[in-house]
Amino acid sequence: MTLPSSRPDLSLREGYHSPQVDVAVRLNTNESPFPPPEAWVQALAAEATRIRYNRYPDRSATRLREALAELHRVRPEQVFCANGSNEVLQSICLAYGGPGRSAAVFEPTYALHSHIAHLTSTAVVEGRRREDFELDLADVAELNAASRPDITFLCSPNNPTGNSVDPTTAGAVLEGAAGLVVVDEAYGQFADWSAISLVDDDVPLVVTRTFSKTWSMAALRLGYLVGPAPVVAALERVALPYHLDALKQAAGCLAVRYNDEMQERVAAVVAERRRLSSALESLGVTVWPSSANFILFRPETRKAGEVWQGLVDAGVLVRDTSSWPGLSGCLRVTIGTRVEDDLFTAALEEVL
Ligand code: PMP
Numbered sequence: 001m002t003l004p005s006s007r008p009d010l011s012l013r014e015g016y017h018s019p020q021v022d023v024a025v026r027l028n029t030n031e032s033p034f035p036p037p038e039a040w041v042q043a044l045a046a047e048a049t050r051i052r053y054n055r056y057p058d059r060s061a062t063r064l065r066e067a068l069a070e071l072h073r074v075r076p077e078q079v080f081c082a083n084g085s086n087e088v089l090q091s092i093c094l095a096y097g098g099p100g101r102s103a104a105v106f107e108p109t110y111a112l113h114s115h116i117a118h119l120t121s122t123a124v125v126e127g128r129r130r131e132d133f134e135l136d137l138a139d140v141a142e143l144n145a146a147s148r149p150d151i152t153f154l155c156s157p158n159n160p161t162g163n164s165v166d167p168t169t170a171g172a173v174l175e176g177a178a179g180l181v182v183v184d185e186a187y188g189q190f191a192d193w194s195a196i197s198l199v200d201d202d203v204p205l206v207v208t209r210t211f212s213k214t215w216s217m218a219a220l221r222l223g224y225l226v227g228p229a230p231v232v233a234a235l236e237r238v239a240l241p242y243h244l245d246a247l248k249q250a251a252g253c254l255a256v257r258y259n260d261e262m263q264e265r266v267a268a269v270v271a272e273r274r275r276l277s278s279a280l281e282s283l284g285v286t287v288w289p290s291s292a293n294f295i296l297f298r299p300e301t302r303k304a305g306e307v308w309q310g311l312v313d314a315g316v317l318v319r320d321t322s323s324w325p326g327l328s329g330c331l332r333v334t335i336g337t338r339v340e341d342d343l344f345t346a347a348l349e350e351v352l
Helices: 008-012 038-050 062-072 085-096 111-119 137-147 167-176 229-238 246-257 259-282 304-313 338-351
Strands: 079-082 102-107 123-128 151-155 180-184 205-210 223-226 294-298 331-334
Touching: 038 246, 062 079, 062 223, 062 246, 079 085, 079 229, 085 111, 085 151, 085 180, 085 205, 085 223, 085 229, 102 111, 102 137, 111 123, 111 151, 123 137, 137 167, 151 167, 167 180, 246 259, 259 294, 259 338, 304 331, 304 338
Parallel strands: 102 123, 102 151, 151 180, 180 205
Antiparallel strands: 079 223, 205 223, 294 331
16 A cells, blocks of 8 residues: 655655754753743642533633733734744734735744745745845835735744844835735844734734743743734634633633733843843854844854754754855854853853
């Protein structure tokens, strides 16, 4: 017997994976270095005993959407939740992309935007960022005029470069966009400005967020989007029935109650980011300014691959981004705890 072949276009694409090497210091996937508040863990354990496991969960995640709506001062109908923000992005491509439609990305940026577009048979229109990784609005306008993308992905702060979109740029992109503008704010809490302030029912803008970073809940897979109510309604049409399990909904509701503790974590990471940036600069590597919980850097004396391997050998895992468009020689390090970051800089100094 022979097995059927899968879609031929899938074999062209490599999955998006950061190697999960078993090392002591993992600074490769931009998770929070801190566990969630202990009180949250206890409260979730108590919630878990109250769930009626024989019943399907609330299909519309009503309480969770209400809690998030209150947090962002929008209406619950303007919030869509899914299993991680990657699934939110996939829902966007399913509802607004697909065969005969296109999505614009500006490289270098988060690889999953184009990856998910491809998976959903959405054509990818690729723009480039300037040398300093900012968007060139003239290039954006040109791309819009030539391709009229149905979806425009922005990432703010941009993974892996760390810079964020300012209100003027976001406004200009929105003004010129032919379709839906998606601002991926997976790292939004670490930046000074959020595009959520521009969301309205008659504005073709959605902003995606995640519980994986600031909220220290990467293991639970919860993400959401804030956008116009009619867009949320369209996304609900492509979501599978009961896609958000009851425990996750409870965890998200509880997490919102611990917003102050989450903000303390953000402040700690931002302070540590300053310290790590200076430490990297003093090692003589090129460092880009970051508004996120990671830093892009380029060792000038050794190849990125060698530096990556040298760090792994020393028990530290970072992300080798040197094969990404426009990032030759570059690596990305997640902000860890003080101790982890000191181990990283000591190992890097040794490797260099
Ligand atoms: N967007 C960006 C820019 C990211 O870097 C990530 C995580 N790597 C995600 C979305 C996905 O996050 P999650 O699915 O864990 O919510």
